Amino acid sequence: MGLTITEKILLRHTDLTDIRPGMLINARVDVALGHDITAPIAIDEFRKAGGGKVFDPAKVVLVADHFTPNKDILSAGQVKILREFAREQGLTHYYEGGRCGVEHVLLHEKGIVVPGDVVIGADSHTCTYGALGAFSTGVGSTDLAAVMMTGEVWLRVPESMEIVLHGRPGRWVSGKDVILHVIGRIGVDGALYKAMEFKGDGVSALTLADRLTMANMVIEAGAKNGIFAPDAITEAYVKERADRPGILLASDPDARYAERLEVDVAALEPQVAFPHLPSNTRGIRDVGNVPIDQVYIGSCTNGRIEDLRIAAALLKGRKAAPGLRLIVVPTTPEVYGMALREGLLEIFLAADAVIGPPTCGACLGGHMGILAEGERAVATTNRNFVGRMGHTKSEVYLANPAVAAASAVLGRIAGPDEL
Amino acid sequence: MKFRGRVWKFGDNVDTDVIYPARYMNIHDPKQMGAHCMEDADPDFLKKIRPGDIIVAGENFGCGSSREHAPIAIREAGLSCVVARSFARIFYRNAFNMGLPIFESAELWDRVPEGAEIEVDGAAGTIRFLGESGESLAIQPIPPFMLELLKDGGLMKHLEKKRSAGEGHS
Incomplete structure (x- = not known):
């Protein structure tokens, strides 16, 4: 039986020889992300557990993007915790002030995430990087603390749901409308715990920005991750920005899916x-x-x-x-x-x-x-x-x-x- | 693992923005987080509850943001556990990682009136209605790994324990 792209990525990040939905695994993490309102709790937990040094200072990314420029004294205190931790740990990727941006745009722009990665972020919209063909999901602060310590995360391997896109979007229709349409059809828990895999001829008609928007919002359907198999568009983007080439994976033709949904993208109008x-x-x-x-x-x-x-x-x-x-x-x-x-x-x-x-x-x-x-x-x-x-x-x-x-x-x- | 308390009912898709509004996310102290528990769902909630009370909710409880402040606020407000038809996945992880017991029950919401007293027995996998009827419902047992997390007092304590036992992680 074949594997989905999500299963393939997860398998490569364990020492296992086979993987199936429902298995509880420990996966090695390539990028661990936190921001100014989730990382302070993670840092606290990390210290309380006698954390010492993070598992890899190049793989822990802190972005002070939420309540910044610091909106009040408490928020300034939160950012200070990040800054001091980043300095003490010698983190390669710490962003604030004029070097900082909204994390889920900054990370792909800076080439920090590449296809085939496992990305764990203490922010629910961490699922964004699935657009690049990475396994990427949001967790809480304590999960982030554990990843910072061990470089691993416990995960239940999700079942996958295939969302097959057909046709080209009309003039004012974008990835936002496709994902809103899908969420409207399946509901805010329609993909609970699942991987939402977007495929079909309609994918090639979507820009990378469209795909990032769509993967960003899979959490609004309850999904664990959203994913697009990388194509020439992804490859060109990553090549220009990242030092690592990444691994370009795709689902096997006989991969197993729990559900299938067809979307006629050409027939969509803008959604609200x-x-x-x-x-x-x-x-x-x-x-x-x-x-x-x-x-x-x-x-x-x-x-x-x-x-x-x-x-x-x-x-x-x-x-x-x-x-x-x-x-x-x-x-x-x-x-x-x-x-x-x-x-x-x-x-x-x-x-x-x-x-x-x-x-x-x-x-x-x-x-x-x-x-x-x-x-x-x-x-x-x-x-x-x-x-x-x-x-x-x-x-x-x-x-x-x-x-x-x-x-x-x-x-x-x-x-x-x-x- | 038994919890006894009065039931406070909420509907489907209770999101983290109403459990713990983002405007308080510059708060860092768990004790203070408890003071805003469920504030945007019911501003008087904290005045009504007693220690040990139980939240009973519908589908997809805790959807939305990854903020751990949500389960922390529930724990710190003195609630003993949450029983819902289903939970959003990040909230589910966070609750176990924080040591907040949560249980899935497809039936409880329809069967229990607000204010009723119930006893949730996590080990036996039952919910008992205290009072005249005395009837009980079976609930989904907590998966073994999650039970281990709860017993160890949350994820970090679990990791410490594994570490001192010299176990690897994969």
Whole structure:
């Protein structure tokens, strides 16, 4: 019986000779990631257990991206814990200030993750790197502490679910719409504990940015990891950025899947997830009249240069609707620099946008874009739970950057075709 | 491993943002985390509960973020355990790693009214309704590895124990 790509990667990170879903394994870890709100607890646990030195200072990555630039004294204290630990341990990859960006964009940009890796991060959106053909999943702080000590993680080998994509996306349809559509169909626990493997002829029509957005959101369906077999697009991206080539794996033709889902990508329209679950999706034509107070374009889901280009193309020569706050956050210094050189920031400024520094801030209701009671936002982010971006009586609507930009101009949720 | 307490019911897909809102994630001290337990699901929750009480929830409890603050807040608020139809996977890991006992039961939510007193027996794999009916339900036994984690007091203590016993990790 053949193996899926997820099973193959995990098997290569153990001393076992065979692997099956349901097995409890200890896997060797290539990249262990933490940030300013999960790593302090991990560091505490690491010290309490007499941690000594981390298993490999080149493989433990700390990114101070959540409540930064430090939003208050407590947050500054959290970052200080990271900084001192990074110094003491001699970590190769510690990022803060102007070298720092939203972690799940920064890591692939810096070539820290390559295909075939096992990546464990104390952040639920660590699943993003599945887009590169890595096994990548989120854990809690204590799991991270254990990985920092031992270089290994305990995992239950997940069953895989195959999601077969057909056709090319239409003009304003992106990876965001594909993943929202899938979550809408299977629900927020539709892939609980499973690997979501995306395949089919539709994959080659998706950019790497699209795939990163999709893998980023598999956690919103409860999945352990999302994965795309690497292709020429992946290989070219990694070659340009990483020192390690990685291992390009693919599922065997006779690999076993627990479920199969077919998606006609060509038939999709832009999707909007209504409050308060990412699965509460509607096509843009069925949205109705929903006036909004804020539009947020950013985050590890949709704050890449590709996303900013789409938003800028629609915002060029237009302005945010009166009374609406438009916030654009390029996710890393590299994305920021590209947006600057390409003239995108000029367009956002002229559209009356606030351009924020790279940070996770507003997406999780941390800072720099909090919603008041009764306010509504369209966000290119990944979660719209109660209170996610602020007051428990505020509302978040998830959408792609094109819908976000069009909505900013019209002051209500709208598709780009309405401009 | 027996837990006795009153039942507080929550629905499906209770996410980590309502269990422990992100705005408190600059808090580092576990004791203080307990003070915000379930705050965005029910602002008066902490005023109502007594030590040992039990959360009973529907599907996918703890979905969303990886924040360990969520199970820590439940533990520190004095709740003894959580029984849900199912758990989100990161929350599931975190709970065992933190030493917070959690149990899956497909039936309990439909059968138990809020405020009822129950006894969860993790070792025997039963939930007993205290009071007149006295009936009991079978629950999924905790997988052996998870039981080991709970017995050792969480993941780090488990690792320490393995380390001092000189065992390898793979």
